[in-house]
Amino acid sequence: MGDLLLQVVQGLSLGAVYAALALALVLVHRFNGIVNFAQGELAMLSTYVAWQLLEAGLPFWAVLPITLAVSVAAGALVERVVIRRVEDGGELACVAVTVGLMVLVNAAAGLVWSFAVRSFPNPFPAVLSFGSAQSGFSALGVLGVVAVMMLLLHLFFRHTGAGLIMRAVVADPVAARLSGIRVGRVLSLGWGVAAGVGAIAGILVAPLLFLEPNMMGGVLVYAFAAAVLGGFHDPVTTVAAGLAIGVAETLAGTYVEVVGADLKVAVPLLVIVAVLSLRRGRAGVRRTG
Amino acid sequence: MSGVDVAGRTGHRRLAVGQVAGDRRRAWPWPRVTLTALAAAACLVPFLLEPYRVFQLTMVLVHGIALLGLNLLVGHGGRVSLGHGAFLAVGAYGSAIMTTSLGVPYPLTLPVCALVTFGAGLALGRPALRLSGPYLAVVTFAVAVVVPLVIKRFGAVTGGSMGLSTPVPVAPSWTGLADDQWLYLLVLAVAVGAFAVARNLVESRAGRALAAGRENPAAAEVLGVRLDSHRTLAFGWSAMYAGVAGTLYAWVVGFVSPDSFTVTLSVVLLAAVVVGGPGSLLGPLLGGAFITFVPAVAQRAGDALPGIVSGVLIVVVVCFAPTGLAGLLRMAAGAVTRRTGRG
Incomplete structure (x- = not known):
């Protein structure tokens, strides 16, 4: 029984990471209608930045804000320099350009930091370090960080002036522009916030998965599944879906013989296909063109 | 949207040839002569070059066939698939398993794999194509991730x-050809057939229906075009092309492994369609050259360089030349035509 509980807690902590990356995907999609295939790789890049700072001897809780600042700036820069040019170019251009960024960032990380697998220090103190209980403790830490992040996001979007402006742009970019909001800057900031959220996902997942340029590939699939469940629109459903997928994946990998450790990634695929074929007609799913 | 809404975007001015996808105006005054010269060159090449170059050109054709299919879906149908590596895997593994375990002679594996992947494409396409663009990309992306794991x-x-x-196909003794030359000619024959079929498809009723659905889905449906069934068929066709390319890949390389069909392959295929030129017939061939030669050249300078070069090329082409290399070529051809006053 204790074993099952531990599996659930671990599933929840993985799920929290998927939820965070999914939230980044949803943010980008709400700001300019793009599904960002490079989101995972941007998160990976942020994780490498954090790792580099940790290697330089900075304490973890000083590294976190610096990394976040760098990530936000990088996200905004990507939006300004690349995405702005293709926004109106149609679906193919948008998908292609983010896929191109994904390939580019992955290779660039490989060039700078090599494709070697590195271990990433676990930020949470191993106070209860007797056997399996330690992993349970750090899983709770991951959940806590993601919860705090979501609370901050909620406060930012609901209770600050900048959040109001950003919501105005999401609701109606043309009207927002007419009332004097610099829509372009807001979109850049939106990408920046998304990149920051992704960076947190990357830093939290790195101790579990080991740091390497391809680390976020699998996580991105799970995040897509969660984002699809939320219709690329609804943050609450997305987070719930991310947590559920994390638990489902962990339990299926452990207890269902056929799935096993290597086919775990098929679970979100089945979820995506099932949801998309069952939930036709809901907002966002059936939009011709 | 990328399309021929020339009037909508630029008032009454006509854009130059090659600036929009799907532009059918004649850009080159000597199509027959050029085609004949190209055909002659393609047939002579294996006798003039060293075996490694012949192998590379064979791979260009193999990739070209896969891209031709993907282009039907992406360029002509306007639907994005990130999962065509999976169909390549099905074709390659189908052929490999049939020849090794079941002892089927290799020429027979081609039609069988084509049929199987066509069926698989239809089966996957029917539910998948009801989804709007990004969702389809996500679903096919997930397929591409899962297939190598299932293979393992x-x-x-x-x-x-x-x-x-x-076993790599051996040249029959009556031809007196080396094995690599035989393979090249075999693949060339399949590629010519594939191009002819694709060309006729695009210019048929189904092709026009696809283009109409890409340009303005609502208007097309009002006019009675059954978009879902046309798109499903296009998905089936494109899967079949990928399956045929996979089979040829297994013949040419003589070895299949899950690592050859990772999600990266699917991503690179889509990128090659975009770089080559979506919605053109020449695009897939240029894209095939892109897939084959860029890594080969960049690999010499380090492991990470192919990714960097491909990534930068994709981003630059999408931003600055949305009609791809084929579009640039058409522009150049149009310029020559204007110079010579033959247009």
Whole structure:
């Protein structure tokens, strides 16, 4: 029984990471209608930045804000320099350009930091370090960080002036522009916030998965599944879906013989296909063109 | 949207040839002469070049066939698939398993794999194509991620992560050709057939229906075009092309492994369609050259460089030349035509 509980807690902590990356995907999609295939790789890049700072001897809780600042700036820069040019170019251009960024960032990380697998220090103190209980403790830490992040996001979007402006742009970019909001800057900031959220996902997942340029590939699939469940629109459903997928994946990998450790990634695929074929007609799913 | 809404975007001015996808105006005054010269060159090439170059050109054709299919879906149908590597895997493994375990002669595996992947494409396309663009991309992306894992999982049949070695087709003795030349000519013949079929498809009723659906889905449906069924068929066709390319890949390389069909392959295929030129017939061939030669050249300078070069090329082409290399070529041809006053 204790074993099952531990599996659930671990599933929840993985799920929290998927939820965070999914939230980044949803943010980008709400700001300019793009599904960002490079989101995972941007998160990976942020994780490498954090790792580099940790290697330089900075304490973890000083590294976190610096990394976040760098990530936000990088996200905004990507939006300004690349995405702005293709926004109106149609679906193919948008998908292609983010896929191109994904390939580019992955290779660039490989060039700078090599494709070697590195271990990433676990930020949470191993106070209860007797056997399996330690992993349970750090899983709770991951959940806590993601919860705090979501609370901050909620406060930012609901209770600050900048959040109001950003919501105005999401609701109606043309009207927002007419009332004097610099829509372009807001979109850049939106990408920046998304990149920051992704960076947190990357830093939290790195101790579990080991740091390497391809680390976020699998996580991105799970995040897509969660984002699809939320219709690329609804943050609450997305987070719930991310947590559920994390638990489902962990339990299926452990207890269902056929799935096993290597086919775990098929679970979100089945979820995506099932949801998309069952939930036709809901907002966002059936939009011709 | 990328399309021929020339009037909508630029008032009454006509854009130059090659600036929009799907532009059918004649850009080159000597199509027949050029085509004949190209055909002659294509047939002579294996007798003039060293075996490694012949192998590379064969791979250009193999990739070209896969891209031709993907282009039907992406360029003409306007639907994005990130999962065509999976169909390549099905074609390659189908052929490899048939020749090694079942002892089927290799020429027979081509039609069988084509049929199987056509069916698989229809089966996957029917539910998938009801989704709007980004969702379709996500679903096909997930397929591309899962297929290599499934291959590894069923190691008893597929050889697992070790892969499968398959016998490379041997040139019949009456031809007096070396094996690589025979393979090249075989692939060339299939490629010519594939191009002819694709060309006729695009210019048929189904092709026009696809283009109409890409440009303005609502208007097309009002006019009675059954978009879902046309798109499903296009998905089936494109899967079949990928399957045929996979089979040829297994013949040419003589070895299949899950690592050859990772999600990266699917991503690179889509990128090659975009770089080559979506919605053009020449695009897939240029894209095939892009897939084959860029890594080969960049690899010499380090492991990470192919990714960097491909990534930068994709971003630059999408931003600055949305009609791809084929569009640039058409522009150049149009310029020549204007110079010579033959247009």
